[in-house]
Amino acid sequence: MRHVTGFRPLSLGCGVLALGMFLYANGAAAVGTGANDAVVNPNATVATSATITLLGTMGGPPLDIHSERAESSTLLTVGDHQYLIDAGTGVTRRLMKYGLPPYKVNRIFITHNHLDHTAGLVSLLAESWFNGWYYHDPLYMDRSTQKPFTTIYGPPDTQGLFDGAMQFLSVSAHIFNADDTGAGTMKPPSHVFGVHTVIAHDEPVTFYDDGAVKVTAVENNHFGDPEPERLREAGSFSYSYRFDTPAGSIVFTGDTGPSENVTKLATGADVLVAEVLDFDLMLNPKVSREGVGVSKAPNKEQIRHHMLHQHLSPQAVGEMAKKAGVKTVLLYHVVPGDAPLTYGVDYVTAVKKYFSGTVLFGHDLTQYTLVKK
Ligand SMILES: [Zn+2]
Numbered sequence: 001m002r003h004v005t006g007f008r009p010l011s012l013g014c015g016v017l018a019l020g021m022f023l024y025a026n027g028a029a030a031v032g033t034g035a036n037d038a039v040v041n042p043n044a045t046v047a048t049s050a051t052i053t054l055l056g057t058m059g060g061p062p063l064d065i066h067s068e069r070a071e072s073s074t075l076l077t078v079g080d081h082q083y084l085i086d087a088g089t090g091v092t093r094r095l096m097k098y099g100l101p102p103y104k105v106n107r108i109f110i111t112h113n114h115l116d117h118t119a120g121l122v123s124l125l126a127e128s129w130f131n132g133w134y135y136h137d138p139l140y141m142d143r144s145t146q147k148p149f150t151t152i153y154g155p156p157d158t159q160g161l162f163d164g165a166m167q168f169l170s171v172s173a174h175i176f177n178a179d180d181t182g183a184g185t186m187k188p189p190s191h192v193f194g195v196h197t198v199i200a201h202d203e204p205v206t207f208y209d210d211g212a213v214k215v216t217a218v219e220n221n222h223f224g225d226p227e228p229e230r231l232r233e234a235g236s237f238s239y240s241y242r243f244d245t246p247a248g249s250i251v252f253t254g255d256t257g258p259s260e261n262v263t264k265l266a267t268g269a270d271v272l273v274a275e276v277l278d279f280d281l282m283l284n285p286k287v288s289r290e291g292v293g294v295s296k297a298p299n300k301e302q303i304r305h306h307m308l309h310q311h312l313s314p315q316a317v318g319e320m321a322k323k324a325g326v327k328t329v330l331l332y333h334v335v336p337g338d339a340p341l342t343y344g345v346d347y348v349t350a351v352k353k354y355f356s357g358t359v360l361f362g363h364d365l366t367q368y369t370l371v372k373k
C-alpha cells in the first residue's frame with residue numbers, strides 16, 4: 001500500500017473492527033486467481049477482510065461524463081476473489097487504476113438493467129476477452145472447452161444484454177481468428193463468458209456460494225411496486241444484493257425506493273452501501289442539468305414520482321438503516337450525479353438525522369476495508 005492518505009479509523013461496533021478510509025494515489029489491488037464461480041470450493045481461502053472499492057459513484061442518466069465520477073460500479077475484494085457489482089461507463093479504466101486487468105474479474109453481479117449500471121459491460125468483456133488471450137491464460141485459449149470463465153449474474157433480462165454483447169464481440173473475434181493475428185487461437189467470446197439468471201422476489205434468495213462468500217438477492221421496488229406487467233413479462237426486475245463474507249456482511253441497495261424487502265435483506269448487516277438522491281438538488285438548474293431535463297419533460301409528473309418513490313432520499317436511507325439495524329452506511333450512486341462533490345457533506349448530515357451509526361459519503365476510487373476482529 002503506497003501513498004495512503006486520509007486514513008481514519010472508525011469503530012463499527014461489535015464483532016467488527018473497521019476500518020477506515022484508504023485513498024490510494026497509486027492503486028494497489030489484490031488480483032484474482034481466476035477460480036470459476038458458482039461452485040462451492042472447500043479449499044477457499046478464509047479471508048479476514050473485505051474491501052469495497054468504489055469505482056463509480058455517479059447515479060442517473062449520463063448527461064455529462066463527469067471528470068470525477070464514473071457511473072455506477074463497485075468492486076468487492078474478499079481474499080483473492082473479486083466481485084464486481086454493476087458495470088457503468090468507465091468501469092474498465094477504473095479497474096486499471098488499481099492494476100486489475102479486466103480478465104481477473106470473473107464474477108459480475110448486475111442489480112438491474114438501467115444503462116447507468118451496464119453501459120460499461122461490453123467494453124469490460126471486450127478487454128477481458130482480449131487480455132485473457134494476450135496473457136495466454138489457458139482458459140481463454142483452450143478451444144476444447146466451452147465452460148464459462150467469467151459469469152454475469154442478474155435479473156432475467158440480463159440474458160438479452162449478454163446475447164447482444166456476445167454478438168458485438170463475435171464480429172471482431174471472427175476477424176482476429178481468421179487472420180494471422182489470432183490465427184485461430186482465440187476462444188470464441190461465447191465460450192469464455194456465461195450468464196446466470198437470478199430469480200428473486202419478496203423473500204431473500206441465496207443464489208451464489210463459492211465457499212467464502214454467499215450472495216443473496218431480493219427484488220426491490222425501483223421499477224414500481226407492484227412492477228408494471230410489461231416489465232415483469234420481460235423479466236426486468238431490480239435487485240438488491242447481500243454479500244456475506246468472513247469479515248462481515250455488506251448489502252448493496254442498487255437502485256430502490258423505500259422497501260420492506262431491502263430492509264429485510266439488510267437486517268443486521270455491517271455495512272449498507274446505499275444509493276441516495278436529493279430531489280431538490282436535482283431540480284436546481286445551477287447545480288444539476290438533470291433537473292432541467294425533468295422540468296421540461298412531457299411526463300415530468302411520472303418522473304417526479306419515480307424519483308421520489310423509486311429512489312432513496314437521505315431520510316429514506318437513514319430510516320432504512322435504522323430499521324435494519326446496520327452499523328455503517330456508505331453512500332454511493334449519488335443523484336444528481338453531476339452535482340459538485342462538495343455537496344456530499346449535506347447528504348451525510350441529512351442521513352444522520354435519522355440514523356445514529358456511522359455514515360460515509362463515497363467518492364470514486366476510495367476503498368473501505370471491513371476487518372473481522
Ligand atoms: Zn441507477
Ligand SMILES: [Zn+2]
Nearest residue numbers: 112114222255
Ligand atoms: Zn436504475
